[in-house]
Amino acid sequence: MKAACRSIRVYAERLSVASDRLICHDVATGLSLSLLLSxxxxxxxxxxxxxxxxxxxxxxxxxxxx
Structure with a gap:
């Protein structure tokens, strides 16, 4: 169970970093943020x-x- 919780936490941290990158990319290119997130x-x-x-x-x- 601890491994599963850790895995979820790591995934959430990566998703947060990914969201930051996607937002920057969205601003730079004018692409739809929802498209980039998907x-x-x-x-x-x-x-x-x-x-x-x-x-x-x-x-x-x-x-x-x-």
Missing amino acids: EGAAGNRSLAVRDNDLARKSRSIPLSQR
């Missing part, structure tokens, strides 16, 4: 893809416009 529920792989995409886009934006 995609984020599919797993960390999709988050990594979005993080890489966001990082690539932010590198192409001049610092004065960030």
Whole structure:
């Protein structure tokens, strides 16, 4: 039972971090947050893809416009 509780807690922490990333991505791209959250529920792989995409886009934006 303790392992199950720990697993749920870890998942909740990851979801919280994922939500923060998705909100930042939503602001940067103008995409629907609900769409991003539903995609984020599919797993960390999709988050990594979005993080890489966001990082690539932010590198192409001049610092004065960030």
